Structures are given as structure tokens and as C-alpha cells.
Amino acid sequence: MPFIHDQPDPSLTPAQVRQLCRENKLPTPQTSGYAPGYAQANIVVLPLKYADDFRTFCQRNPVPCPLLGETAPGDPTVPSHLAKGSDIRTDCARYNIYEDGKRIANKTDIIDEWQPDSVAFFIGCSYSFEDALIKGGFGLRHQELNNMTPCYRTSVPLMRSGPIKGKMVVSMRPYPLEKVPEIVRITKPYARTHGEPVGWGPEGAKELGIEDVNGQKPTWGDPTVLKEGEVCVYWGCGVSPQQAVMDSELPGVYMSHEPGQMLVLDLKIEDVCQ
Template identity: 40%
Template sequence: MYADKTPSHIRQLIRNGEYNDNTSGLAPGFVQGNLAILPKAWADEFLQFCQLNPKPCPIIGMSGQPGQFMLPELGEDLDIRRDVPRYRIYENGVMTQELNDISEVWRDDLVTFVLGCSFSFEEALLADGLEVRNISEGVNVPMYRTNIECRPAGRFSGTTVVSMRPMKAADAIRAVQICTRFPSVHGAPLHLGDPSLIGIEDINQPDFGDAVTIKEDELPVFWACGVTPQVAIEQAKPSFCITHSPGYMIVTDLPNSRLAIL
């Protein structure tokens, strides 16, 4: 019903309150982004954190000045306050509420960061004939906290969050080859196989998103995930911050092909 809609149409549906679900599988061919919005006093340190941790935090866009909420370089009439299906509000590192529109809490000192999302490379996997389980099962991708430490920057530190897609060994190798071409949306997987080696105790209990079926002949394949900044925000405890809800992305007008290394 929604998969064939243009990014602009999807954003309009979200803005009008007609769509508020996760965005996996929407707007094939176009980049989706994770979101982090922080006060100006925290923006430089967060930018450095992203630069030091490009796998989980690849920046694909940011506001040109504090308070700017229209991001024309990412999409026509893209309003970052109203075009994400679900936002999270953090106060002193604690999530206090989820909203479908942040216009009422917007401030003139806020700086927006849009980070690459694994939903973009899912298109390349599908095009090569690989199954993406969260799409075939119609659920949000499973995401997990790990013991993989990020490089700290100022007040920001923490561990990497990963997304997981189960695959047969041969398909996992092909996925590595494909995703290496997309460094702006997390690139190649960080880990294949035993989840306990990266600190995941129960693969059937993701920290974010939904569990998916893992068949007996499949390996869990883990990619760095743009939910990582939310863990860093929990650690840094800025007085106020806004993110997307995991899996509920900003859909941009940027073609995925622009991010690929040919």
C-alpha cells in the first residue's frame, strides 16, 4: 500500500498523521536517516563523536544553523519537526516521552544531525536476491546493545548498537561484499555468528525493534546501527535531546545510488 509512494508523499502522509508505523521497506531506492537533535552547546562534541565512529554514526546531513528545521538538501519541503513517524524526547539522558510531532517542543538552539540507516542497503541486498527477514516478515529490524566500545568524544561515549539480519553462510559472504560499497549507511557487517561474543545474551530478545525467525542453517549477521547515538545520549545526559524512535526514520529524496562506491 505504501511501498510504491514517493519519499515526498510518504513525508506528507506522516505529517498529516496518516502514517505512523516503522519505515522499513518504504520508498525503495531512497535514503532513510536516523535522527539526533541536540542543543548547540552539545553539537560540536556530538559531531566529533560521529566523526570518530563513522560505522554506527555516518552523517548524511545536518542543519546549517541552530533552529533550522527545514532541510532542503535532504528533501523538498522536508520539515524535521513533523516528517518522522515517531520521535523520542530525552531529558538528562532519560527518555521521557514519544511524540509524532515535535513542533511544540522545538527550540531555536537545536542542531539536527541525520545519520545513515541500514534500510538503505537493504534495497541492494534484495536486488541481489538475498532475503531480508524483517521485510519478508513485515516487522521492524531487531537491534541490540553490544559490548563494542565507541571512541569517546567530550561528554559522549558508550557502546555500539547493532541491527541483525539472519542469512545462510554463502549469503552472508555476499552481503559483506555488497554492503562494503555503502559506507555512508554503515558499510559491511561488524560481526557474523555467535552473538555472545559481542555481548548479546539472548538473540530472541532484541533491545529495540522486533525479533525475527532465525533458521537452523542461518547465521545472525550484525551491522553497526544508527541507534548507537541514543546510547551515547543516555551516557552523556544532555538536559534536552530529540531522536527518532528506532526503526521510524526520516525518508529523504536522496537516491541510494548516490551513496554507493562503484
């Protein structure tokens, strides 16, 4: 069982989780399960010259790319309503660094890479509504298996913006088919963290261009286990914008969090509800 990891400690505050990340002491490979009741964010860091197009890209694709906020150019301070006293260069557990569309490094901070014209964007994450699913009586298979949320690259083209284009990425959680309407109802209000599912079951997988209908070969994350009567349920995923930036092969250096290792916010999940 190579994908069994330490359990997250749900008693930690968002600031304490960020402190663990800053000190490179997060004992798990993802932030799912930490600080239940608080939102988490995907990160994309770009040179200022791409900021307008990226912002528009997010506005045109609010389901996979719900923009929660951004830094001032060159200032790595996270806006205080998102995460007080946080420095985006250090407060995710791991980062990917890209150059001209190729991943060139994976590091625990981006202090050396941050530039005077860097802008960090904060994008909603579906971990934010997982607590609502649990409170609604719906467990999370990746937490039960203690492994990584499976994510898929789909064939669905996103709405392009200037030089930025790409395909949607989705996260997946298995649930009984007959419970899907309730799953829709619970996650629908979380419009700023992907909202209701974009599809489910073999028909949904086909529409999204996902061949692996049983959750065995995700593009990222770990395989899952489908129980009798369960289907794969897919949500827009905040890995989409970083994948789009990479696929667009923008010239220059840009950074993102390592998928699954989000920035844990001080924003309560109620604050990302409509």
C-alpha cells in the same frame, strides 16, 4: 502474532512518505520497505552547545554514526539535498524526547520542543541498503515476517568525544552462513549507511557481547526466525548515537526519531555509495 502490521506501499515517493508521517497517517510502525532505492536517516536533535562534540563523535565512529548532514542552528528546515521542503519537527512519524538522559515523552512531532538553538543531525540508516540486498537475491526476514528489525545493544565501547560516550547498537538480519561473503560484498559500498557487517554468527555475537545468538530477545524490535543453516548478521546501527547521547546523561532536552521510524530522504542510495 502480536507483531503483524500493515505492509508498506513501495510505490510511494519519499515526499509522499514524509507527508504521511507529517499527517500522522503512516500505517506501519517502521519505515523499512518504503521508497526502495532511497536512503533513510536517523535523527538526533541537540542544543547547539553539544553540536561540536556530537559532530566529532560521529566522525570518530563512522560505522554506527555516519553523519549525512545537519540543519543550521534553530532552523528546522532539512537541507534540501537530503529532503526537499521537509521540516524535521514533523516529518518523522514519531519522536522520543529526553531530558537529562531520561525519556520523558514520545510524540508525533517536536514543534513545541524545538528551540532557537536546536541543531538536527541526520545519520545514515541500514534500511538504505536493504533494496540492494533484495536485488541481490537476499530477502529480509523482518519484511517477510512483517515485523520490526531486531536491534541489539552491544558491549563495544564507541570512541568518546567530550561528554558523549556510549556502546555500539547493531541491527540484525539472518542469512545463510555460506552467503555471508556475498552479503559483505553487497553492503560494503554503502559506507555512509553502515557499510558491511561488523560480525556474524555465534563468534561475532560473542565479540559484540550479544548473548542471544538466535535472534529471540533483541534489545529493540521483534524476535526473528532463523532457518536451517542461517546465522545472525550484524550491522552498525544509527540508534547508536541517540543511545550514546541518552547514556551520557547530558543535561538538557534533546530529541530523536522513534527507532525504526526514520526520515525518508530524497537521496538515492547510489548517492550514499562510495
